[in-house]
Amino acid sequence: MKPADFTYHRPSTAEQAASLLAELSDAKVLAGGQSLLPIMNMRLASPEHLVDLTAIRGLRTFTEADDQIRYGATTTHMMLEEQLVPDRTNGLLPRAASGIGYRAIRNRGTLAGSLAHADSSAEWPTIMAAVDAAVHTLSVRGTRRIPVRDLLRGFFTTALDEDEFITGVEVTRFAPETRWGLYKMARKPGEFAESLAVALLRPDGAELWLGAARDVPIRLPNTEAVAESPELPDLLDAVGADTGSEGHQRQLHAVSVQRALNAAHHQEVTRV
Ligand SMILES: Cc1cc2nc3c(=O)[nH]c(=O)nc-3n(C[C@H](O)[C@H](O)[C@H](O)COP(=O)(O)OP(=O)(O)OC[C@H]3O[C@@H](n4cnc5c(N)ncnc54)[C@H](O)[C@@H]3O)c2cc1C
Known part of the structure; x- marks a missing residue:
């Protein structure tokens, strides 16, 4: 299938794009x-104009200050996977990037594009919600900083205005003692997650996030309470309470949370 006709624009500055x-x-x-x-191509969308951000050099760089790193919007999954940009999450972002689709997709697909697309089965919405990242945006009305947890409003729905776009994604450096685990349940490599669990272990306790369970990534407070020794019967009850899922879905999510937790519990702590 071919797309409907559209006019292609390729601005060289963010202001021109806005x-x-x-x-x-x-x-x-x-x-x-x-x-x-x-x-x-499937004619599910037929915009009259496309404004391509990839010629805007400033959107592909990163900046770092104090304990925060800001990745430009067109940073690709591959750049994160290969650490062509720095990672301050002790390996979580490169690991997550490496599980997205296939290499050809990772070469072109972008961090901000994935957040703006807001597919709850995708990696970045859940990972970036878990690490409490924020997006920076631009429109002719000015700039905004929006926490990813507020950006994601529902299936393929965000808090962005029609004429507003993401210029960067801000991630806070992990504390040295933070350990993480990530588990993606998918039918085969390269496919979207059926369940995506992120476990963050800090001295004051566990934080658990789950993607592909609802319209947006969700935090799992009941499951966090049993995270210290994650046995499946306890996890099934807690995950069921947190997600409202039953049967096969509940089993799927409980197992992916258990595997993420086990990975986090067994991770060596290294300085980032
Ligand atoms: C076969 C296949 C398998 C895939 N598997 C996975 C997977 O396993 N996991 C996963 O996470 N993803 C997967 N993807 C999706 C992939 O990660 C995409 O790259 C990503 O969802 C969108 O990023 P993009 O840069 O390609 O955005 P685009 O396709 O260019 O845009 C997507 C949407 O975001 C908007 N947008 C893009 N950039 C911005 C911006 N800076 N500001 C505001 N709006 C913006 C666009 O207008 C559009 O609505 C897969 C894709 C394919 C085709």
Whole structure:
């Protein structure tokens, strides 16, 4: 299938992109194109204008200050996987990136594109909610900083305005003693998650997040209470209470949480 006709724009600055998005009606931002273009090819979306962000050099760099790193919006999954940009999460971001789709998708797909697409089965929404990341945005009205937990509003729905786009993603450096575990349950490598569990272990306790369970990533407070010794019968009850899932789905999520927790409990603590 081929997409419907559209006009292609390739601004070289973020300000030009913001002006185009404000001026043009029915315009969409294009980043890696790994979600938008298949949707357009299937004619599920037919925007009249595409505003490609990938020629804006400033959006592919990173900046670091104090305990925070800000990745430019068009940082690709591959750049995170290969650590072409620094990782301050003791390996969580590279590991997550390496599990996204196939290499060809990771070469083009972007961090901010995945957050803006807001697929609850995708890696970045859950990971970035778990690490309490924030996006920085731009429109002709100015800039905003939006925590990822507030950005994600529902299935493929975000708090971004129509003419607003993400310029960067801010991630706070992990404390040295933080350990993590990540488990993606998928039918085969390269597919979206059926369950995606992230466990963060800190001296004051565990924080657990789950993707692919609801319309947005969710935190699991009941499950956190049994995270110290994660036996499956306890996890099944707790995960059921946290997610509202039953039967096969509950089993799937409980097992992925257990595997993420076990990975975190057995992780060596190293300085980041
Ligand atoms: C076969 C296949 C398998 C995949 N498997 C996985 C997987 O296992 N896990 C996973 O997480 N993902 C997977 N993906 C999706 C992939 O990660 C995409 O790269 C990602 O979802 C979107 O990023 P993108 O840069 O390609 O965005 P695009 O496709 O260019 O855009 C997606 C949406 O985000 C908007 N957008 C893009 N950038 C911005 C921005 N900076 N500001 C505001 N809006 C923006 C666009 O307007 C569009 O609505 C898969 C894709 C394919 C085709």
